[in-house]
Amino acid sequence: MAVELVRTRSDAPPREDANHHGADADRLVEERLWVELILEGEVNLFRRLVERYQGSVRGVILRLVGSPADTDDLAQQAFLRAFQALADFKTELRFSSWLLRIAVNAAKDHLKSKKRGESSLSSEPTPDEAVFAGHIEDPEDASLSAERRAEVHAALAQLPWKYREVLVLKSVEELPYEEIQRILELPLTTLKIRVVRAREMLRKLLEESNRR
Amino acid sequence: MMKRRDQLELMRRRLDDELPPGSAEARELEALCQDPARAAELAALERLAVELGALRTPVPDDGADFVARVMRRLPDRVPARRSALGWLTRPFALRVTPALGLAALGILVATGVLISRLAGPRPQPAASSASVSTPPAPAPVAPLDPGVSLAQAPTATNQLTSQLIEVRFMLSAPNARAVTLVGDFNDWRGDELTLSDPDHDGVWTLTLPLPPGRHAYQFVVDGGEGRPDPNAVAVPDGFGGQNSVLTI
Numbered sequence: 001m002a003v004e005l006v007r008t009r010s011d012a013p014p015r016e017d018a019n020h021h022g023a024d025a026d027r028l029v030e031e032r033l034w035v036e037l038i039l040e041g042e043v044n045l046f047r048r049l050v051e052r053y054q055g056s057v058r059g060v061i062l063r064l065v066g067s068p069a070d071t072d073d074l075a076q077q078a079f080l081r082a083f084q085a086l087a088d089f090k091t092e093l094r095f096s097s098w099l100l101r102i103a104v105n106a107a108k109d110h111l112k113s114k115k116r117g118e119s120s121l122s123s124e125p126t127p128d129e130a131v132f133a134g135h136i137e138d139p140e141d142a143s144l145s146a147e148r149r150a151e152v153h154a155a156l157a158q159l160p161w162k163y164r165e166v167l168v169l170k171s172v173e174e175l176p177y178e179e180i181q182r183i184l185e186l187p188l189t190t191l192k193i194r195v196v197r198a199r200e201m202l203r204k205l206l207e208e209s210n211r212r
Numbered sequence: 213m214m215k216r217r218d219q220l221e222l223m224r225r226r227l228d229d230e231l232p233p234g235s236a237e238a239r240e241l242e243a244l245c246q247d248p249a250r251a252a253e254l255a256a257l258e259r260l261a262v263e264l265g266a267l268r269t270p271v272p273d274d275g276a277d278f279v280a281r282v283m284r285r286l287p288d289r290v291p292a293r294r295s296a297l298g299w300l301t302r303p304f305a306l307r308v309t310p311a312l313g314l315a316a317l318g319i320l321v322a323t324g325v326l327i328s329r330l331a332g333p334r335p336q337p338a339a340s341s342a343s344v345s346t347p348p349a350p351a352p353v354a355p356l357d358p359g360v361s362l363a364q365a366p367t368a369t370n371q372l373t374s375q376l377i378e379v380r381f382m383l384s385a386p387n388a389r390a391v392t393l394v395g396d397f398n399d400w401r402g403d404e405l406t407l408s409d410p411d412h413d414g415v416w417t418l419t420l421p422l423p424p425g426r427h428a429y430q431f432v433v434d435g436g437e438g439r440p441d442p443n444a445v446a447v448p449d450g451f452g453g454q455n456s457v458l459t460i
Contacts, residue, residue: 039290046286050279058271058278071271072278079282087293152263162399170228171264177228187392189435190400196224202264203256 031095038086050079053096056173057103063168064107066157074110078103097182104165104183111161155205163198170195217437219244223254227261319375376421377460381429383407383441386414388433395429397422400438407431428455 034045058075062068081102082089089098156164169180181188214222222241225231231238245251308316383391393405397420407416428447430438440446441456449455 041289043286043289044283047279047283050282054278054282055270059268062271063267068271075278076282076285080285083286084291086290148263149267152260153267156264156267167264171261172267174265174268186401187432187435189432189437190394192221192224193400193438195228196220199224199227199257199260200220203253203260206260207256 028094032091035086035089035091035095038083046079046083049082049095049099053099054079056096057099060100060103060168060173061107063156063172064104064165065110066153070110074106075103078106081106094179094182097179100169101183101185104169108161108165151206151209152202155202155209158205159198159201163194163201166191166194167198167202171199214240214244219250221437223257226254227257322375376423378419379422379458379460380417380419381407381431383416383431383433384414385416385431385433388414388416390434391416392432393418393420393429394432394438395427397427397429422460424460426457426459428457430455 061074062071391407394400407418409416440454444456446454
């Protein structure tokens with residue numbers, strides 16, 4: 001039996017940082033300059049960084065915590081933490097990787113404080129949250145029903161944190177492994193093993209939920 | 213018959229667009245998918261990949277309002293870099309539950325008892341072997357096929373230090389450039405626990421204090437896939453691979 005190996009990703013919107021190499025390098029230089037000027041007192045330049053990355057930060061946080069009600073506040077906290085730690089930012093890093101690391105940690109801290117312990121990080125979103133996840137309007141996503149979207153989102157929320165974070169960054173945000181390495185500070189091998197395990201766990205969770 | 217671990221890795225590479233069309237690996241995957249069960253598994257993972265990608269919808273955007281709210285919360289300037297001295301002298305709040313307090317008290321008492329015993333009169337030779345023993349010499353390592361890493365079973369010594377037991381992990385890997393240890397004791401992080409081979413005899417070792425109990429682990433050679441210790445008990449990891457298990 002042959003298997004159909006073709007898949008499409010046309011229903012996913014392009015990433016904010018999906019520019020070509022030249023523009024990417026320009027962006028890095030530009031951001032390093034902004035950071036230097038902000039450190040010298042040009043605080044208003046931080047607005048440019050917030051404008052550029054608010055979509056990524058809010059998206060990653062929403063996918064990790066599953067709660068739109070908490071997303072904005074956590075995203076604000078992430079930017080605030082980044083600003084307060086900006087003197088410690090190492091310019092050889094990408095600002096986006098550094099910022100997403102802060103955002104992932106903010107999401108993790110939030111879930112820990114909400115229900116303390118690993119089990120809280122495996123909790124399902126409340127029904128309202130799951131419904132929200134299925135109700136984001138996007139005509140291009142008509143191929144995925146709201147019900148199925150909610151199922152996938154709920155299964156994702158059941159994964160232990162270390163699997164959820166790699167799957168959100170790799171399979172939802174579609175970041176390259178090198179970028180995720182910088183964000184999570186994990187070796188490539190560990191990262192790939194976690195992605196394989198996360199996908200297997202999610203597949204089994206969804207199969208079980210379909211059998212019920 | 214391809215190992216389960218290799219099957220999953222091949223599927224991962226397919227899902228992550230790392231298999232060039234027409235490559236030997238791509239053909240290997242197609243051959244694997246002649247098995248209907250594997251074909252169904254890959255198809256399910258492919259569907260899941262598309263569904264996960266579709267979750268990446270834009271978060272409802274309140275645009276300028278969000279930016280304005282962030283900017284309003286910013287202090288006037290970026291705080292200065294945190295110095296080590298500042299960290300040492302800055303007070304911090306510590307939240308302790310009664311259970312944690314009791315556990316800490318227990319550890320303190322146990323440590324006090326241990327110190328008092330060690331500082332007391334030196335026991336007679338017959339009794340000394342029962343208090344603290346030295347780690348046993350490494351067992352001879354079996355000759356290896358070139359390129360094959362073979363693990364020396366971890367040697368648990370009974371050097372008791374505050375509830376921790378020192379365990380020596382050994383791996384014979386003459387051609388390796390780097391060997392690390394991953395396990396549930398370090399959350400499977402691959403870059404923290406590095407084995408060393410100072411005398412360049414191809415035997416890599418690391419001594420690690422671990423709490424009593426059951427520990428699952430693997431060795432990682434040259435940043436490759438984790439591999440179980442062939443001289444230790446192995447159990448399925450639930451994903452087609454195997455973890456080595458050490459019980460101390």
